[in-house]
Amino acid sequence: MRSVDTNLITENIKMLLLNASYNIGDKTLNILKESCENENNQVSKSVLQQIIKNDEIAFNEQIPMCQDTGMAVIFLEIGQDVNLTGKNLNDAVNEGVRQAYDEGYLRKSVVDDPLFDRKNTKDNTPAIIHTEIVSGDKIKITVAPKGFGSENMSAIKMLKPSDGVEGVKNFILDTVKNAGPNPCPPIVVGVGIGGTFEKCAYLAKKALSREIKEHNKSEKYAELEKEMLDEINKLNIGPAGFGGNTTALSVHIEYFPTHIAGLPVAVNICCHAYRHDSIIF
Amino acid sequence: MEIKLSLPLNDEVIEKLHAGDNVLLTGYIYTGRDAAHKRLCELLINGEDLPFDIQNETIYYVGPAPAKPNYVIGPAGPTTSYRMDAYTLPLLKKGLKGMIGKGLRSKEVIEGMKLYKAVYFGAIGGAAALISKSIKSKEIICYEDLGTEAVQKLYVEDFPAIVVIDSYGKSLYDR
Incomplete structure (x- = not known):
């Protein structure tokens, strides 16, 4: 068994959410650039140029590329030989979400009750958490903030x-x-x-x-x-x-x-x- | 070629705008999205005054992200407009002349735009960091409790948009 304090999960969730919100990544950026070159419609070409410029600004200034920084969708793959210590796993994930959205100037877009009150939770929690138990003693975290x-x-x-x-x-x-x-x-x-x-x-x-x-x-x-x-x-x-x-x-x-x-x-x-x-x- | 437009709009200017025109907007606009629209319409249903004079004004469907220190505003791109369709006619009737958003509008809204002479501008969805550079000031007008959904008065300079649906009901999305 390998022991992992769930504080480490909080820290990583925060770091991943900030990076995902500010940095589109070279792969997607290159595909946008390729598409821009191959786009026949002139108006649409200019739209793609503006999207590329937008994503470059977001990365350079470390600000979100889109104001809708989404609901935090989190995939966890946890090895069955991992012994989690510290606070409850879901609480640790939500704490990472809270810190990222609060300290990283991300928009808080979650309402508590979907139908009646629709009151903003003000910290973008709760996250949508999908947990899978897998073999081994590693943890894989994937974040996919969804607009x-x-x-x-x-x-x-x-x-x-x-x-x-x-x-x-x-x-x-x-x-x-x-x-x-x-x-x-x-x-x-x-x-x-x-x-x-x-x-x-x-x-x-x-x-x-x-x-x-x-x-x-x-x-x-x-x-x-x-x-x-x-x-x-x-x-x-x-x-x-x-x-x-x-x-x-x-x-x-x-x-x-x-x-x-x-x-x-x-x-x-x-x-x-x-x-x-x-x-x- | 971009058409430079000063806000607020008027009928004479609106009549000259056609679907597909690229425009740069300069002047004051109001932010408003789902929850604010619901409250504005509830006021109108109860026969009460709106918290700001909407005559000839333009509403931008947006919920900005928080501003970093030394920034006027956080990233602020358009949200999808069809969610505001249910609340749009009473506002057009009250004199709303411009809407900025992205995506499709209902037949009812388009008919209303023809009747009351209004124009629907599209901003590029997801170009929020870029668009925020054309926003020069912000002031909360009402509904601060709604957080990002509060109504704010923004001063914009050369805000890039495209006429998506004109006052004749012609749409850039129709192909």
Whole structure:
């Protein structure tokens, strides 16, 4: 057994959230630059230039690239040979969120009761925490602060097995089409296929924590990712919705076994501020 | 080519604006998003006065991030406008002339914009750090308890936007 004080988790959550909010990362920035060069529509090209400039300002000045610094989505993979000491794990995560949003000038965007009072919690807690127990004695933390302009455009559908590959493709395309200019394109599309109702939504979210343009290890799913990216970029939604061939930067699909009667599909959309960061310790 | 516009707007200026025009806005605008719109509309339903005169004014759908020391304001890009659709008609009727946001609007809002002569500008979603550079001052007008959703009066200089829906109902998103 390896002992880890949960204070260390607090510190890392804070550090990762700040870095994710200020620093888009070279991979996404380079893909934005590439897209800008290949964009045919002049208005949309100028939109992409402004997005690139924005992300450079955010990094240079260490300020958030977007005012919607999101709800803090946290994925924890904890080795079963780790003995956590100190305060409760979830409290430690939320403390990291509190410190990041308070000390890092990030926007507090969480309300306590979704329906009746909708009172801002003033520290952006609680986080959405997904914990998985894995082999070994390491801890992996991935943070993916999620803005709601794009979250609101996400959708889930319980398809029939007979709907097949075409049904899945149509649902992905329809979801992106219906979202139109709303989710701040160019977007990254996370898709979950299979499992149960809640599992496929989780898979779609998990797909958005992957490195941009990193394909599924399964060749069939990787092919589907490439095909969907091409199809989405033919929709002529474009950067900011002003038209053009850059509607999505990347499509990520995750899958899981499902029931003989089902084919659940979830599409989780992320804006061009594709923010995530992770650490293993 | 960008059109330089001084705020507040008036009918004569609005009539000359067309979907697709690039504009640079200079003058005062008010911030307002979901929770503030709900409160403003509740006042109107109860026949009460709004906390500020909305005649000819422009509302920016935004909830800025906190300002770092020595900054006027934190990053402040547009939020998605359709969530304000349910509250927009009563404000247009009261004289609201300009809205800045991103994304689609309802048919009802577009009809209202034609009827009351108003214009919907789009700012680039997610270009919040860049946009914040054109905001020169801020002052809280009301609803401070709402945090980022409080109504603030901003002075903007050459704020970059594009006419997305004009007063004739034509939309840049229609293709």
